[in-house]
Amino acid sequence: ETGVTQTPRHLVMGMTNKKSLKCEQHLGHNAMYWYKQSAKKPLELMFVYSLEERVENNSVPSRFSPECPNSSHLFLHLHTLQPEDSALYLCASSHDETGRVGYTFGSGTRLTVV
Amino acid sequence: AQSVAQPEDQVNVAEGNPLTVKCTYSVSGNPYLFWYVQYPNRGLQFLLKYITGDNLVKGSYGFEAEFNKSQTSFHLKKPSALVSDSALYFCAVRFSGSARQLTFGSGTQLTVLP
Numbered sequence: 001e002t003g004v005t006q007t008p009r010h011l012v013m014g015m016t017n018k019k020s021l022k023c024e025q026h027l028g029h030n031a032m033y034w035y036k037q038s039a040k041k042p043l044e045l046m047f048v049y050s051l052e053e054r055v056e057n058n059s060v061p062s063r064f065s066p067e068c069p070n071s072s073h074l075f076l077h078l079h080t081l082q083p084e085d086s087a088l089y090l091c092a093s094s095h096d097e098t099g100r101v102g103y104t105f106g107s108g109t110r111l112t113v114v
Numbered sequence: 115a116q117s118v119a120q121p122e123d124q125v126n127v128a129e130g131n132p133l134t135v136k137c138t139y140s141v142s143g144n145p146y147l148f149w150y151v152q153y154p155n156r157g158l159q160f161l162l163k164y165i166t167g168d169n170l171v172k173g174s175y176g177f178e179a180e181f182n183k184s185q186t187s188f189h190l191k192k193p194s195a196l197v198s199d200s201a202l203y204f205c206a207v208r209f210s211g212s213a214r215q216l217t218f219g220s221g222t223q224l225t226v227l228p
Contacts, residue, residue: 002157002159004157006157009155033215040123040220040221041220042217042218042219042220042221043204043218045215045216048215056215090158092157092158098208100146100165100208101163102148102160102163102216103158103160103216104160105150105157105159106157107155107156107157108155108156108157110155
């Protein structure tokens with residue numbers, strides 16, 4: 001375990017469903033991130049939160065909605081997804097938003113949209 | 115434009131032989147450089163980083179990387195490969211003065227053959 005826990009590990013959802021991904025860390029980190037990993041593509045940064053405030057949104061479609069209720073928890077709410085949204089969604093945290101000491105990643109949620 | 119590249123999608127090496135996984139970057143400043151490893155169905159795990167100082171950085175599991183400013187490279191190396199080193203390796207760069215994210219390469223699949 002890295003200290004960053006993601007649930008569920010696997011998720012299959014229809015295009016009309018609403019679901020949420022959860023990320024939790026108790027490392028005392030102040031910044032949290034959502035990344036999308038698709039096969040043979042660079043990791044795509046989706047959202048950055050620092051001290052519970054969203055500080056970056058990399059042109060992500062509105063069908064993805066993040067929520068950071070406190071510095072230990074990060075959610076990604078999903079609705080009306082498309083099959084091309086199927087991917088591994090990775091959560092990461094870092095000491096602060098500068099990322100100087102690197103990130104700690106969770107194991108990811110494997111999402112399949114049918 | 116600032117970028118990071120891993121020119122090889124796949125690297126194969128025989129067990130016991132030295133391995134190299136390549137990473138180059140393009141930046142107009144002093145970058146922070148990282149290597150991460152990803153095993154199947156897992157998140158990324160930190161291997162090593164270069165921030166400043168000695169150009170040769172030693173990390174986990176016997177890996178090391180050399181920062182070469184003139185060639186803008188940060189190749190990952192190991193003197194003697196193990197079958198258990200087989201995984202997906204990501205180079206990441208945080209460009210000084212940029213916003214809050216690491217930029218990842220597209221990954222290199224390393225296969226160590228017994």
